[in-house]
Amino acid sequence: MRPATRWAARFLCDLPLVSCILFFAELARSVPLGINWSLFFGELVSGLTLGSIYALIALGYTMVYGILKLLNFAHGDVYMVGAFIGYFVLHWLGGPLSPAVTGWFAVGVMFAVAMLGCGALGVGIERFAYRRLRDAPRIAPLISALGVSIFLQNTALLLWGPQFRDYDTFDLVGVKSYHIGTNFFISNVQILTISVSIGLTIVLALVVSRTRTGKAMRATSFDRDAAEMMGISIDRVISFTFFIGSALAAAGGVMFGLVFGQIFSLMGFTAGLKGFTAAVVGGIGSIPGAVLGGFLIGLTEAFATGYLPGGSVYANLYVFALLIAMFLIRPSGLLGSPAIQKV
């Protein structure tokens, strides 16, 4: 190739990266320099809260990808189903205004039933939509995942309609706001969300690193055929992975309802995309990466809303710009390892 042609080709390849750098440089220029600590801490708490939910969704994406190399695009809709299960359990317990049990106990039951229900749903999805396609070309399960996503979305619309449903968290648990000094405010529901998310992540990390099932999961992820030859039941491991991933998504759905007050049938689409973005940014296949990615996406969204021009309307623009930048700078994600192929 001639030098001029090579330069032209290189310029064209680098154009998106250069555009991204220019874009963020332009944004940085418009950020006010004086620090408003109240705003800073507010956005920090909002970002961590939102990031906790994204992290739980991202964990499901990353676990399934780690085991099956499948992007389970139905995962966001499992999260939506989890939020609805939580809502119906709440009303089965008498509703937020007159629950048959104490508010916090009702919240515990909502989490438990939603996680079990979605875990079962995840296992069902894997059994009926993905298992037969395990050895098919990789595009086939991807299309199947999109089909399951649309099926779940439309079933939810058909069964529950497009209207918003209120968790009425204020009536249920009595939301309280705590403050340290005049700048740092956090509500009890935000504390619950962040701590439950961290707690579930620690439990997951322990399951994966300390139990026989976790060891089987790691073995399957490393080399499925070899794991099978060692006597590991691949079907059982994959079902367990789907169960855990879907249960975590359900917990995220219930958290969303508790923190933001309302849920709706199409809430899974954008949340699923954000969870996927978090998994990719963190390094898909990496559990700590998914959590890191989730918090990073949540913080980006919150700080973009608080500080960047038009941020409250176009926060998603900044989030997905981050995804593109990550793809360009580090395609394997923050904690992901580049795939090495033997040639």
Place this chain on the structure above:
Amino acid sequence: MKKLVVAATLAAAVAVLATAAWGSTSASHKVAAPANAGGALVKCGKSRAIGLLAPITGPAASLGQPQVHWAQYYLSTYNKTHKAKYHFVKEDTQLGSANGTAAAVAGAKALGSNAAVLGVVGPAGSNEVKATTGALKGAGLGFVSGSATNTQITLDGTRTGYFFRTVPPDSSQSKSVAKYITSTLKVKHVYIIDDQEAYSTGLADEVQAQLKAKGVDVGRDGVSQQQSDFTSLINKIPRSMQLVYLPWQLPPKAKAFGQQMKSLGRGSTKLMGSDGLFDPAFSGLGSNTYDSFFPLNPSDKRVAAYKKIHHATELFGAPSYVATQVVVGAVDRACKNGTASRAEVRAQIKKTKIPAATSLLGLPVAFDAHGDMVKKPFGIYHSVKGVFVRVG
């Protein structure tokens, strides 16, 4: 055998969904006759049809359902005392849903192609009015909204002679709101958050201009209608702001916003909504909540009768009662010789004159050259024990 069971289960699921989907579409699009041009004459007969475009389902269903009830209430009382019997051909506009305005346009086209429909009540939102104008105007249909308040939709000339409304425009609403904020509440710092829709941005612009003219410090921001997390935006609102003005159309969203304000320790900040938030979901936020709403005569005996029938306290749909009254009156007059065209109905809508005594609004209903009511005041309401009470 396993394969057979799986295949049978899938087939059954698909069949159930397909049946349900077919049922819902066939119910709303039964008639698909050739389009009736605006001038084509239709034999009136005893059974007459008018269209109704409203958000029957979707995020704004809590506003759309009352409109349907009030409109239906007018028809049922009318049908009891007249030989001609009217019925609605209803189309769901799903305002605020992920479909955007596509459902509204599809509904308007269905009404346009239904030869029996001579006039239309609705649509509810200004965005839907803009989106459906092509379909309704192309079919020659006059349409009367009981809630679309964007100032420009009558003044831009795009739908003059076709579109009318039984609610005052935002220009009137913004004056009442700004006056109440400055004169009665004595507020000096206001933060306005629009929801990026035509109705919302138009009203926000007008209120902002009015407040600035009165020397008020005004901050401005926006959200998307699909958004549920407002915490980051709330953090951004300076603590010096005494009142947040929300010209939105989705009461559940405003409720979530108010609750998130409280959860972040901002419960003492006043909230003021627009006519789109005149709903128990918003008034339930507490005594720091205010709203602006259409004029209405609450002592009218029809209001009491409606409340008794529907066990409801809401009044949002009341102007849709008047919109139905306008369309039915126009069809009646156009049908005097036994036939009527859509063009004749439009001409009769323009000539509407409902005296104050028989108008539910407590003021006479007549239209100016643009399609706006000649008299157009707005009321201000305050939430007392979870219910809006008129205070201005």
